[in-house]
Amino acid sequence: METPQTILKRYWNHSQFRPLQEDIVNSVLQGNDTLALLPTGGGKSVCFQVPALLLEGVCIVITPLIALMKDQVEQLKRRQIEAVAIHSGLARREIDILLDNCVYGTIKFLYVSPERLLTEIFIERVKRMKVGLIAVDEAHCISQWGYDFRPSYLKIASLRELKPDVPVIALTATATQQVRNDIMEKLAFKEPAGVFQKSFARENLSFVVRHTENKDRKVLEILTKVKGSSIIYVRSRKATQDIADWLVKKKISASFYHAGLDFEERGRRQEEWIKNEKRVIVATNAFGMGIDKPDVRLVIHLDLPENLEAYYQEAGRGGRDGQRAYAAVIYQEADLVNLKTKVEQSQPSPAYLKKVYQALANYYQLAEGSAEGQSYNFELNEFVERFHLQATEVYAGLKKLEEEGLIQFNESYYSPSRLHLSLDKGKLYEFQVANARFDPAIKMLLRLYGGELMSGFVNISEAQLAKALKISTSEMFKMLEHLHGLRVLIYEPAKDKPQVTFLMPRQDADRLPLNLQRMEERRQLILGKMNAMIGYVTNTHRCRMQFVQDYFDEVTFKVCGLCDVCVQNRKKENIHAFEDLHGEVLTVLKKKPLTVEEVEEIIAPRDHDLFVDVIRDMVDEGELEYDTGWRLTLGGGRGVNING
Known part of the structure; x- marks a missing residue:
């Protein structure tokens, strides 16, 4: 008998589930409608993919993000699991073939954008389709009270009417109580429903806000203090390149990423960063969705996000490996005006x-x-x-x-170039005999891409085909377009x-x-959400993690102990120990400039975290400064208190 554990081991090579995942999987397998709230990096996809592999029939996955849809389909295929995606960028004939494969073939996962749900071609196939599970990703999009409302998500209820006995699992990383209730109402959840929510608290993630008039200096300071892979989020495409170039001049390995780069360039830059060939990626919010990089140590926002939902998701890309990570907002007064x-x-x-x-x-x-x-x-x-x-x-x-x-x-x-052979084997052979000049190209297509060309659309490379046929790429384009015109095949050139x-x-x-x-x-x-974001960055008295939890209607009286506010509060509580360390640091640095590590080695403090707090506070106050070699030196006087 297959179990959730054997499926998890066979396809994901994990010996155990993360917290809450197993409970969510079991709820789905019991046939319950299920709402799963897991933070970014919490493993939401496993929660529907594992039970779907145990249930008979196709799992229909509804998601609004084409890039994420394609990414998950590729990941499933690499695990030898049959999956396809249908979205607005595909031609009707391709959609036709993919849906037929879901009805009559071995497809296990059908990813679909919500806009396709009420099209006639989709409805007719779903009626004939054996469906085991309906998964609604980014489920907050169904609620007009959510930060990313999509009216097309309201169509999902009609899909339930077509398959009334199929359970639904809705997944999201960020939802207030009002949005959670809306999700269950709009998706017509049946009782008993399973609702599973992991705390929004991230025990290893330190939230920090720095108010400064010199953002560049503060960025360098933080990157020097916090080693390891980093993301810097900015709003404009131009700023991504400008900041990355500036960091490189400062001898920090960096690259930039935004939606305006072509597909291959985006992929190359992303891969360099994932493999740690580049330490810092400076990006717009187009970056990060679906990227599973566990060792991000630092996420910096140089522009304010429009709401706490977006900020929490982006900041949450740090520290997915459970090790200490930092999420920093660096802002000026002008940023508040710009956000408004x-x-x-x-x-x-x-x-x-x-x-x-x-x-x-x-x-x-x-x-x-x-x-x-x-x-x-x-x-x-x-x-x-x-x-x-x-x-x-x-x-x-x-x-x-x-x-x-x-x-x-x-x-x-x-969308890469895609191709499907329209003729069956017999008619294709007749065409090759009658049109000898196309015969080498058709044979090469079959040799490189196989019989799958007959049953569906296959991604192809015109350059690879041209090289194999010893012709130019432009000649290959013309030949494929000619064959398309003759209706021998359906050819869809790449879109970018x-x-x-x-x-x-x-x-x-x-x-x-x-x-x-x-x-x-x-x-x-939306204006209310903006004000909550401004409240978060200007707050100087309440634990930042607690602030976030409260925003998402999670009641807690526990403080994180890691954020800048908690550090300031701890400083006040440990004032004597703080003052002792403060004096020792001054004494050591009167002799000569030293790195933070060298100072700590000389003093050998009993409380490392308190020592770090002291150094940061002294730098913020202007008592200490960094020289060009990033050694600490005595400063020229009191600076701006960034927490005030």
Whole structure:
């Protein structure tokens, strides 16, 4: 008999589950609707993948993130588990074949974007599909009270109507009590339902906020103090490159990452960082989702996130190995003003949304009632130039149109070249005999990619094919396009541009179906979340972990003891020990500059953490400074108290 433990060992090579995972798996196997709240890095995917492998039928996984969808499909395939993904970037014929394979083949996991759920082609196949489990990832997207509301998630209830006896597992990393209740209501949870929540507290993660007028200096100081792999989050693409270049000049190994880089470049930079060939990756929030790197020691935010949900997820990428890690926010007063401006701009007026929507219709020359389900490449710079618009405002408009369920906007979209042979073996042979000039190419396709080309779409490399056939890549492109035109095969060239998908038929912009009441409620909610983020960074008296737990409606009276606020409070409680160490540090450094490690070796303090607190406090107060060799020297006087 297979058990959850044997499945976990066979496919993941783990001998035991992480905390709560086994309870969640057993709840699903008992046929209960289950809500699982696990923080970033808590192993959510295992919670539905393990029971799905024990249940008969396909597991339908609903997720809004195409990149994460593709990543999980590839991971499952590497474990010899059959999985496919259906999303807005695929052609109808490919979707047709993939769904047939789910009905009649050996596919175990079907990943699907929520926008596809109510399409006729999907509904008809699901009716014939043996489904064992429905998994809803990023489940907070179903709630308008969540930070990333997607109206398309409301369609999941209709899927339940098609398969009323199939259990549902909903998973998320961040949800307030209001959002948790909304998830269970909108997904029509049946009693008894299993609700499992791991504490939002991270015992090994130290939250730190630093208020300073010299961000560059503070970044270098923190990177010097905290060794190991690091992420620095910033808002603009330009800033990623500027800061990475500056760090390299400071002899710190760094690279940058944002959605504007092409797919191969993003992959290369990500891999360099994962393998620790680069210590620091400076990135926009496009980076990190689905990356399982356990040894990140430091996550720095140089721009303020718009809400605590986003911040907690991004900060939580540090210390997944259970070892001490730090999450630092470095801010100036201007950042608070900038955040308020950005959040206000993220809530455009209905009139502006109509203007952007009309511009999109003109951009793609779409007639009213057309384009439902169609995807188009989108060039932001070209678009704003043509219609004399501002890029930041257009971006906000596109995200709001997405929130209203009119379009889907994927900033970072990559799909490799894919190919499917349309003819059966007999007709393909006849074509090869009658068209000898195409025979070598068809034989090479079959040799390199096998019979799977007949049953479904396969990722191909035009360069590899061209090399094998000893022709140029451009000739290979033309040949595949010619064969596509002759209907011998279906060829989909690679895509590597942002995509806009029309989820509804093209509307009359003047009568755009906007939910004005919900838009205003969402505006107030988002402003409230922004204020909570500002409250977090300006707070100087309450344990930061406790602040986060309270925000997510987790009642606790325990402080973390690791954050900067707790350190300051401990300093006050241990004032005599603190003052003794303070004096010893001054005495040692009067003789000559020394590194932190050298000072600690000379003093040999009994309490390492308190010693670190003393050094940090003295640097913050300006009593100590770092020289160009990052040795501590006596400072010129009192500096800015960054906790005040």
